[in-house]
Each structure stands twice: as C-alpha cells, then as structure tokens.
Amino acid sequence: xxxxxxxxxxxxxxxxxxxxxxxxxxxxxxxxxxxxxxxxxxxxxxxxxxxxxxxxxxxxxxxxxx
Numbered sequence: 001x002x003x004x005x006x007x008x009x010x011x012x013x014x015x016x017x018x019x020x021x022x023x024x025x026x027x028x029x030x031x032x033x034x035x036x037x038x039x040x041x042x043x044x045x046x047x048x049x050x051x052x053x054x055x056x057x058x059x060x061x062x063x064x065x066x
Contacts, residue, residue, distance in 0.1 A: 001023075001045050001046065001047050002045070002046050003018050003019065003021075003022070003023035003043060003044065003045050004018060004020060004043075004044050004046070005042060005043060005044070006042035006054065007042065008041065008042055011036075012039055012041065014028060014029070015028055015029055015039070016028065016039070016041060016059075023043070023045065025041065025043070025057065031061045032061075033062065033063035034063075037060070037061050038060050038061060039059040039061075040056055040057075040058055041058075041059065042054065042055075042056055043055050043056070043057055
C-alpha cells in the first residue's frame with residue numbers, strides 16, 4: 001500500500017508531508033494559530049491492484065503561547 005495526498009491547496013501541501021510507505025503525516029514548517037486554526041487533509045491509500053481508499057484527517061492548531 002502506498003499513501004499520498006489527494007487534491008488540496010498548495011498551502012496545505014507546503015505545510016504537511018506524508019510518507020508514501022508508512023502513511024505518517026509530518027510537518028514541513030511550523031504552524032501558526034493566528035494564521036490558520038485548522039487544516040483538512042485528504043489522504044489516499046493505493047494498493048498494487050489499482051484500488052484506492054480515501055480518508056480525511058482534521059488537524060486543529062492550538063494556541064499554546066497564551
């Protein structure tokens with residue numbers, strides 16, 4: 001199974017990365033609560049036979065400075 005992002009805005013693709021083998025989602029850059037309070041990520045899992053499963057991952061950014 002390989003993992004990847006579906007259709008999403010460039011800002012989301014610049015902020016998050018997904019490991020194609022494990023499906024682990026990581027940050028490419030720091031998140032700023034004042035800039036964006038939440039993200040919705042479209043993740044796809046593909047098997048070798050051409051089947052695709054979709055899910056949505058919701059990320060809520062907390063304001064830890066205050």
